[in-house]
Amino acid sequence: MKPVFDENGLAMQAGDIRCFYYDAVTMEYAGWSDEYINAGVSMPGNSTDIDPGEMVAGKVFLFMGTGWRQDEDHRGETVYATADTSSSTVDYIGPVRKGYTTVAPSGPYQKWDGKKWITDxxxxxxxxxxxxxxxxxxxxxxxxxxxxxxxxxxxxxxxxxxxxxxxxxxxxxxxxxxxxxxxxxxxxxxxxxxx
Missing domain, CATH: 1.10.287 (Helix Hairpins)
Structure with missing residues (x-):
């Protein structure tokens, strides 16, 4: 039986529930566990009973308070500054920032034409x-x-x-x-x- 919660988030009736966890800072999906919630107790911190759904490669689920949103996840990928070809590693969730591309320049004398690298x-x-x-x-x-x-x-x-x-x-x-x-x-x- 699933627990029933009051307006303060405390269980009025004990029961089993699947908890979907999210990171307290980034709000990204962190996994799930099945829990038994006693009467008078709330769900574990940074969790919801809303299922995020199926994972998609290259995306991450973010909890928005009332549901989940999928966003691009390029963390760990190398990106190149279109102004000077310098490289860096993505350390944020979301699309690649303006002024950067995941396409590597093909040589030392490259410049970005707005769509691709060309030889300068x-x-x-x-x-x-x-x-x-x-x-x-x-x-x-x-x-x-x-x-x-x-x-x-x-x-x-x-x-x-x-x-x-x-x-x-x-x-x-x-x-x-x-x-x-x-x-x-x-x-x-x-x-x-x-x-």
Whole structure:
């Protein structure tokens, strides 16, 4: 027999009842148990006898005081800020907040067009040019280091014919690298280093 409650929520008649529990803070469904309620006692705290119904994947039941409402539950999912692609983990109940998406950007140079991520060609080109500038500087530094001893030997007139040929090859390499226009990155044909 089911208990009968008065206007204060106290059982006037004892009985068995299924209690559906909810979290005191989030109000989300927390499970159920069958309880025996004695006369003069109320239902356990944060519970109701209203059945929330069948669970749906990706949703959570929230108790609204007089019944249950289903809401989206993305907690634990990674979302991405559409302004800067930064990621964070959802820690709230409800739909994904405005300015975020669950769709991951497909690469480092992405921007949100309102519906999907697209490649930010300007940012990608700027990064390619910067990488080409760094490679150019590294190649020139390596070449300068390679020829420094030979230049000294040349000035002193003690350079061998073989080293002189190497010096000429490396100086030609330096000229070819200096002529590279990095603004065409990533489509650059870098000269081969001398043997």
């Amino acid at each position: 060609t300007d940012a990608q080109h700027a990064a390619d040019v910067e990488a080409a500038d760094q490679k150019k500087a590294a190649l020139l530094a390596e070449a300068q280091e390679k020829i420094s001893l030979w230049q000294t030997e040349l000035q002193l007139g003690i350079i061998s014919d073989e080293d002189k040929e190497s010096l000429i090859a490396w100086v030609q390499f330096i000229k070819a690298v200096q002529a590279i226009d990095t603004s065409s990155a990533p489509n650059i044909n870098w000269p081969a280093k001398p043997e």
